[in-house]
Amino acid sequence: MDFLLTKEQKYIQKAAREFAIGEMAPVGREFDLNETYPEAIVEKARKLDLIGLFIPEKFGGPGLGFLEQAIVLEEFWKVDPGIGQQLSSLSFGAEEFILFGTEEQGKKYLDPIFTGDAVMGFAITEPDAGSDTLSASTAAVKQGNEWVINGSKIMIGNGTRGTFMLIFALTDPDAARSKRHSIFIVETDRQGYKADPMHGKMGLRCSDTAAIYLNNVRVPEENLLGTRGNGFHQLMAFFDRSRAYVSAHGVGLAQGALNMAVKHVRDRKQFGKPIGSFQGVQFKIADMAVKVELARNIMYKAAWLLDNGTPDTNVTAMAKMYSARIAVEVVDEALQLHGGYGYFNDYDIERFYRAAKVLEIYEGAKEIEKMIIGRTIVGR
Numbered sequence: 001m002d003f004l005l006t007k008e009q010k011y012i013q014k015a016a017r018e019f020a021i022g023e024m025a026p027v028g029r030e031f032d033l034n035e036t037y038p039e040a041i042v043e044k045a046r047k048l049d050l051i052g053l054f055i056p057e058k059f060g061g062p063g064l065g066f067l068e069q070a071i072v073l074e075e076f077w078k079v080d081p082g083i084g085q086q087l088s089s090l091s092f093g094a095e096e097f098i099l100f101g102t103e104e105q106g107k108k109y110l111d112p113i114f115t116g117d118a119v120m121g122f123a124i125t126e127p128d129a130g131s132d133t134l135s136a137s138t139a140a141v142k143q144g145n146e147w148v149i150n151g152s153k154i155m156i157g158n159g160t161r162g163t164f165m166l167i168f169a170l171t172d173p174d175a176a177r178s179k180r181h182s183i184f185i186v187e188t189d190r191q192g193y194k195a196d197p198m199h200g201k202m203g204l205r206c207s208d209t210a211a212i213y214l215n216n217v218r219v220p221e222e223n224l225l226g227t228r229g230n231g232f233h234q235l236m237a238f239f240d241r242s243r244a245y246v247s248a249h250g251v252g253l254a255q256g257a258l259n260m261a262v263k264h265v266r267d268r269k270q271f272g273k274p275i276g277s278f279q280g281v282q283f284k285i286a287d288m289a290v291k292v293e294l295a296r297n298i299m300y301k302a303a304w305l306l307d308n309g310t311p312d313t314n315v316t317a318m319a320k321m322y323s324a325r326i327a328v329e330v331v332d333e334a335l336q337l338h339g340g341y342g343y344f345n346d347y348d349i350e351r352f353y354r355a356a357k358v359l360e361i362y363e364g365a366k367e368i369e370k371m372i373i374g375r376t377i378v379g380r
C-alpha cells in the first residue's frame with residue numbers, strides 16, 4: 001500500500017495546476033456569466049495532453065490511467081468547474097471504445113480527439129428516461145446493412161459541439177429488459193441529426209449542453225459499438241469508470257471552495273480581529289478540510305482499483321456519491337463564511353456554489369448511487 005503520488009503523477013498534477021491557474025482563472029467568471037464556450041482553452045489542453053489521459057497510446061491518447069485523469073480534473077475543478085467540465089467531457093464515453101470497441105473503431109474515432117478537432121459525447125438521457133435508463137425509447141432498426149435511428153435525447157454534453165456521439169438506443173424491444181439496448185456511434189454531420197443548445201444552466205454555464213433529435217439517421221453496420229443487446233451492461237461498465245473521475249470533480253470543487261474560505265477568513269476582520277481567529281470559524285474550516293481529505297482518499301482508491309484492473313462498482317459509486325455530497329456541503333459553508341459578499345458574482349465562491357449541485361444529479365443521482373451501494377450490501 002502506498003498513499004504517495006509518483007514523481008510522474010506529481011509532475012502531471014503541477015502541469016494541470018499551472019494550466020488551470022494560467023488559462024482558466026482569468027476567464028472563468030466571464031465565460032460562466034456569458035455562457036462562452038472555452039474554445040481556445042480546449043485547443044491548448046488538447047495540445048498539452050491534458051484531456052482523455054486514460055485513453056491508450058494505440059488510440060492516440062496519453063496512455064495513462066484513471067488516477068492521472070482524476071488528478072488533472074481535480075486541479076481543473078479547483079479553479080473553474082465550468083471549464084473543467086468542458087475539458088472533462090471532450091472524451092466522455094471513450095471508455096466504451098476501450099472496453100468494447102474494435103481496434104479500427106478506436107483508431108478511427110479516438111485518435112482525432114487528440115490530433116484533430118474531434119469532440120465526443122454520450123447521449124443516454126431522454127425526456128422520459130433519466131435515472132431509469134432502461135426506459136430509453138430512441139429506437140434503432142436494422143435495414144439491410146444499416147441501422148436507422150429515431151428519437152430524442154436531452155441534457156447532452158457536447159450535443160452541438162460534438163463531431164460524433166454515442167447513442168444509447170433500443171434495438172431489441174422484445175428481449176429481456178436488460179438486453180434491449182445497444183450503443184451506436186453517430187457522426188453529427190449525418191442527415192437527420194439535429195441539436196439545439198440548452199441555455200440557462202444554473203452552473204457550468206460555459207459547457208455545451210444540448211437537446212438532440214434523431215430523425216431517420218442512418219449509420220452503417222460498423223457503427224454498432226460493442227454487441228447488439230449488450231448496451232445496458234456496456235453502459236454500467238462505463239459508469240463504473242466515469243464516476244471515479246466525477247468524484248474528482250467534487251473533490252476539486254470542494255478544495256477550491258475551502259481555499260477561498262481560508263483566504264477570506266484570514267483577510268476579513270470583524271470584532272477587531274480576522275474572523276479566522278474565532279474558534280467557531282476554525283471548527284468550520286476543520287470540518288470542511290476533513291471532508292475534502294476523506295473524499296480525496298476514496299476517489300484515489302476508486303481510480304487506483306480501476307488502474308489495477310479490479311474495478312469495484314460499489315467503491316466507485318461511494319466515491320461519486322460522497323464527493324458530490326461534500327462538495328455541496330463544503331461550498332455551502334464556504335459561502336457562509338464569505339457572508340453577504342459571497343452572494344455576489346464578483347466573488348468566485350458564488351459560481352462554485354451554483355456549480356456544485358449538478359454533481360448530485362448527473363451520472364447517477366445520489367439516490368441511484370445509494371441504491372447501487374445498498375443492493376450490493378443487502379442484496380436485491
Ligand SMILES: Cc1cc2nc3c(=O)[nH]c(=O)nc-3n(C[C@H](O)[C@H](O)[C@H](O)COP(=O)(O)OP(=O)(O)OC[C@H]3O[C@@H](n4cnc5c(N)ncnc54)[C@H](O)[C@@H]3O)c2cc1C
Nearest residue numbers: 122123124125130131132155156157361362363364365367
Ligand atoms: C449539466 C448536465 C449535463 C448532463 N450531461 C449528460 C450527458 O452528457 N449525457 C446524458 O445522457 N445525460 C446527461 N445529463 C442528464 C443526467 O444524467 C440526468 O439529469 C440524470 O441521470 C437524472 O435524470 P433526470 O434528470 O431525468 O431525473 P429523474 O430520473 O426524473 O429523477 C429525478 C429525481 O428523482 C429521484 N429518483 C429517481 N429515481 C429514483 C429512485 N429509483 N429511487 C429514489 N429516488 C429516485 C432522484 O432524487 C432524482 O434526482 C446531464 C444533466 C445535466 C444537468
